[in-house]
Amino acid sequence: MVKRKQLFFAVIISVIITAVLTFAITNTVSLSLGDRVILSKEDYKLVKETQKLLTLKKYIDKYYLEPVDTEKLMEGAAKGMFEALGDPYSVYMNEKEFKEFNESTSGSYGGIGVIVTDKDGYVTVVAPIEDTPGEKAGLKTGDKIIKVDDIDVTGIGLEKATSLMKGKKGTKVVLTVIRENRTEPLIMEIKREDIVLKTVKAEMLDDDVAYIRISMFDEDTGKEFKKALSEIKTKNAKGLIIDLRQNPGGYVTQCVEVADELLDKGVIFYTEDKDKNQVVTHSKDGKIDIPFVILVDEGSASASEIVSGAVKDRKAGLLIGTKTFGKGLVQSVEKLNDGSGFKLTIQKYYTPNGIDINKVGIEPDIEVKAMEIAEGQNPEDVKDVQLERAIEEIRKLIK
Structure with missing residues (x-):
């Protein structure tokens, strides 16, 4: 053998x-x-x-x-090639890891519902997914997860760390978390649930002001957003607030569908590869006919930055909140014949005005910092000053 x-x-x-x-x-x-x-x-x-x-x-x-074990050596060689790139977004995944990766961006899976990235070797929270155990437990953008149960996850790679956080509904996982401005690590015991990705929610805040929350961009977000727009039109909305706070991104195709509803004909963004080849993505002529503002924060990343960057550059609406995350890289996801696969950074994207936002982020038109949530405090009891300012600004635009 x-x-x-x-x-x-x-x-x-x-x-x-x-x-x-x-x-x-x-x-x-x-x-x-x-x-x-x-x-x-x-x-x-x-x-x-x-x-x-x-x-x-x-x-x-x-x-x-x-x-x-020759198979393990081959897997190790493949992983090593990607790790040597020094890019946290370029990753080789074995068959099991690749399947779990695909589950995390579509359908449902058992876990805690948190989007993470690699920052200086730390598993760092980009944003918890809305209405998931991770959000309810109090995980925040910037938190560094150093242990999952008793396993040190520092430097072990994102796919391995996220795999450890997933599991059957009802089982528990204990995270050890480092948070800025705290001297002692936080210990969080979180019960896993089935994470069902419903990314768009719409409601009327007042008789004439609509609110649409987009928590991430999955494979159905564009369709759900168009449906939400149709619903608010039937309710005679005169102004719209789009909430992209704590939106970690997702499918670029879906954020393009959303941007297409907000912009006149023109550039949404363009990409550039290693050979300086550019691909420009345009919006069609079909902009919504009511004023809108977009809420952003440090958890707004990737695809949500494509939307907000285009809106800001083209002066289609106002950005309110705090500076965004700053992920301006595009990955190709490929499946291999044996069921394994990989993500590879192949392009950098730029806003319509040619701005590179990677590791920089997008500054809002109006900066409003969120109020801090005290330990043990119910987030619903904290005043949402960013949303209040958005309502104030949209009222000015309606008049």
Whole structure:
């Protein structure tokens, strides 16, 4: 069995080398006689590096004290390539991890409902998902999760950390959390629930002011937003408040559908890849006919920043709140034949005015800081000064 695995590994490496050689032969004009080929410097380097992997594998098989699991070595090599990029958003996932990743952006799954990112090796909260155990437990943007149960998750990778936080409905998980301006870590015991992603909620705040909350951008958000707009029109809304606070992002296609309802014909955003190739995304001519404001905060990231950046640059509406998170990178998600997959950062996006918001964020037109929630205090008892200011501003626009 071991020899068969070794043979399989060697075949894989040979296929890679053959592919590189084939590419080099068909793309190099000058060839020498006999069985030698002329490679470009880059192709030769790739062949040498690939040969090094095979050499290391042979040494491990020959001398390592314990039995060797070739499949684990292959998984480790794949993960290592992505980790070496130093980009928290580029990740290789095995079959189980990739399945869980897809569940977290569509349908439902068992867990606590929190979006996290890697910041300096820490599992850092971007935003808890609305009406989930994570939000109810008091997790906040910027919290650093250092332990899940008794497992130290510092530096272990986002996919592993999020996998530990997921589980069957009704089971409990204990998080150890570092929060800014606190000397001692917080210990949070959270009961997992089925996290059902309903991302759009609409209501009338007054007779003529509508409120639409978008908690994240999943595969149905665009459709749900259009439905919400239709509902408020039947109620004769004269002004609209769109709440993107604590919205960690999601599908770019869905945020484009939302922006398309808010903007006249023009640029929503554009992307640029490593070769400086640009792709411009435009809105169609079909803007809503009532004034609107958008609420943002430090938990508004990625896709929600695409919407707010376009609205601000094109002066279509007002942004109220605090500076956004600052994630201006685009990832491609790919599934491999064996069920595994990966996310890879392939582009950076820019607002219509060419502003790079990555690690910078978007400043609101009107800054209003949220009131702090004291420990043990019910969030519903805290005055929402940002929303109050939004109502005040939309009233001015209606008049």
